[in-house]
Amino acid sequence: MSTNSAPTESAFPLSTPAARGRVIFVGAGPGDPDLLTLGAVSAIAEASAVVLDNDNLRAIFDHPAVTVGDTVPVRVVEAQASGKPLPPSGRARSVLKLAADGGRVVRLVAGDPFLDAGVADEAAACARGGIDFEIVPGVSSLTAMPEYAGIDLTEAGAHFVRTGDNITKTRAAQWASTGTLVIASTARLIPEIAAGALSTGRPAEDSTLVTIHGGSTDQSTFETTLGELADLLTDKDIPDEEPVHVIIGPAVSQREDLVWYESKPLFGWRVLVPRTKDQAGPMTNRLRTYGAHSEEVPTISVEPPRSPQQMERAVRGLVEGRYEWVAFTSVNAVKAVREKFEAYGLDARAFSGLKVAAVGKVTARALRDWGIDPDLVPTGEQSAAGLAAEWPPYDDVLDPINRVLLPRADIATETLSTGLSDLGWEVEDVTAYRTVRAAPPPAPTRSAIKTGKFDAVVFTSSSTVRNLVGIAGKPHPQTVIAAIGPQTARTCEEHGLQVDVMAGQPGAVELADALANFAAERRDQLMEAGEKVTKPSDRKPRSRR
Template sequence: MNNDDLAPGIAPGRVLFVGAGPGDPNLLTLAALGALEEAGAVLVDSDELRRLLDHHQVTVDPEATIASFASTEQAPEAPLEARVRAIRTAAASGAHVVRLVAGDPFLDGRVSREASACVQAGLDIEIVPGISAMTAIPEYAGVALDRGGVHLINVVPSTGDASELGSAHLWANHGTLVVHATAAQLVDVHQHAVASGRANDEPVLLTFSGGSTQQNSRQAKLGDLPRVARTLDPEAGIHVMIGTAVEDSPRDELDWFESKPLFGWRVLVPRTKDQAGEMVARLEMYGAHADEVPTISVEPPRTPQQMDKAVRGLVEGSYEWVAFTSVNAVKAVCERLEEYGLDARAFSGLRIAAVGNATAKALRAWGIVPDLVPVHEHSAAGLAAEFPAYDEVLDPINRVFLPRADIATEVLVAGLVELGWEVDDVTAYRTVRAAPPPAETREAIKTGKFDAAVFTSSSTVRNLVGIAGKPHSHTVIAAIGPQTSTACTEHGLRVDVVAPQPGALELVDALAAFAVERRAELLAEGRPVTKPSETRRRRKVVTA
């Protein structure tokens, strides 16, 4: 790197070539997550890879520069010179640059020449290995690669020229071949495999969108590849498995990924990303793809004086307890303390209550460990039921600070007063209806493109219908409890699932149980197992 590229006194930043794994964001390594958190710039090959950065467990500095290398149908891979130039430009500010590549950098990403060019330009590099798609995708498809020898051939990205399909010695006539190619290259894959001595009747497994909730596997024979190629998008990426492991693997037993209860389901989650983290993770565990659609927007109270007075009382020791009933309440109080230049030490000597696990997690992220989290029911009523009564001997102060939303119920206040406490019931934030989602999302909601919708409160039902319209009758409706179920019914929605306990994770578990029962019913009737968005049928309510 030319020193003229740098600002005075600034050394070029390090360049980390980070493997992103096969596509499932849950397979990002701890090293990859740490590199992304520290990055000042992130450079990716495609918008599809860029979407990994939106995952709830991935943290990227809001000030970091994020860019995708441009690609066209004629040039699916940006030229080496352009990629290195972009990296040098990003590193010139002294920022750590993450070059995020699919799979493993030196196997799937094929960026060794790019890394060498960076070193030649005077940049320090680091390689963060990732899980290779070449080995992970067969496992996601239920193919055991420990059955005979394995030969890996990666021909993507490529121009489609048969000469780029690798040296002849790679195309062994025994064991298992794993080939990453595009549909346009399947004819050449067939020719090379046959030329190496493989028979046209050798079993083949084609896996599309491997490692994602859109994964789809198709069995065929080697001789079928030219015909199959004509039915596909030429640019579609495919992992082709040929030979021993495909023939010997008991896929009816090992096909664990595509047989998940909610595999491929598109689930509508009417919550913001920061509120829906646990729920989204649970849905993904069951194989679903979650679309978060915020239905409320959080704003400061119209008159902040009451909140300011309460925060001063908190600092001055006017309270014995602070009871948090939502993540937003934690955020509102902590942000107000920060405005005063205070941190978690302001809660020293106070006892802290959290209504549930999500609220407790938000407190811990701020360095506060709650003293009370309800064991049986994560709700205002559940917190009131387990809150200790005021004891004039043991409790030096009889006041509780209760920061809440402007539309919160009075259940907790009444319960605390009954226990002998004086409650400062303070509006910490207002909830207003969010802006409508994009037209594409609204159309998907109304036309049944979503397989399920999960509602966690009555307000999410009202607000979603208000900003986006009523979900289609084919969409499975899941409600967190009886009140939310009643709100769904009032808005003309047929409720299919009610969580046995009021909790986000319990709601997702109940939806998965519904899907298992639904699958069993379809199989018993001799019908194909389709997603709700693909079929019409009458449904019954289940509670577990």
């Protein structure tokens, strides 16, 4: 039998190379965060610093799929003292500083890094500075914006142009031969674009389209002619450096049949969501897919119970096997129990052998994020009553323990507790957290609520109705009121609010869908009557509720 002697230290010389930084140029697409690629989402999640082209790109971080570390700096690329952008070498120097110690710096740009943002010189400067770079391509605004405006370019002989500061006759000469011209530029250069196109012999009657804030819920599209293009934005109060897309030519005439983005049922609606940003995530994301702009206003502040002894005994009982079931009736209850567990150095493994119930999909998602897959989630009504209706009765043969732990808010109703007791279970109610009325929103928000500047309000519980009225006043009569279920609708009516929409199934996403369906029917009715489609905030006020 042979033996292998241990290698000497010199046999495998080891080295620890110095950390090398990287700059990742990530294309964010034309404005709609849904167009971010998986590569872009991954790069942002792994970044040690993020540098933006402009503040408008910060809206990307509100998307539920996008995460950035709590300690990761997010800043806008520096500008010259005059306000003009730095040259590529200057922008590269500011990025190189962040990558010097081995960091992964994401340089987030609008559209596609090379085609739209023109970062090739900046990337080359990074390479000369000894820093590796990568490119994560994005959807180009040159091709996306016509589609967002409802323009089909497949048979239009389209020519794509990105203009700089000097639109010379030589550069504009090629514009004459194309059927449809797509130009990406800034608002300041629109008069020069018009002059350049006319100088090539294009007729002043050429159909022309101008889109600003493309791909966002603020998108606006203006139809005009080439001859009137130069004066189009003079009274629109649009900043000189605002990105614009100009389309000139025959394809513009097809738009009437293909408008889709600005025809979304909630397009441009300003919707008030009386919840915190964390709680409102799934709802605001769904509302955004329908074209709405959501504003969260917290109406409830969650605080620990006045006495911690109840929760301490409950946690001890969970670990010792005192309960057969644990029922969670809110995300806040999950959060309160999780925080108490973590304070004791415990994790989800302590739930081994227990049966866990969740009142609905959102609460179930919070449990799964903790590593707990609930055994019972109601398939019908997602409420305390719905959970009680599907709860199995106590069976002294099959169930070794008859106790159920119910961690909940101090103001929760007795619906679930009573329902489980009727099924033979012994319920231990524990105050896991207290809900108190939040501080009033800023004065401009309160004014917008009272004067009808919001198009809709979505109420997800009776407490959000009571608290919003308490801290901000009643919504204006012309504001559309949407309620998540019958109990919330009754509370609205008790406060003098006429409910326009109620979700078919109680759920935040279902409520967003119901509001969109209501808006779509309203839009269709206005169109059939030959009236202009307007937002509720644009209409004449209804009589007081």
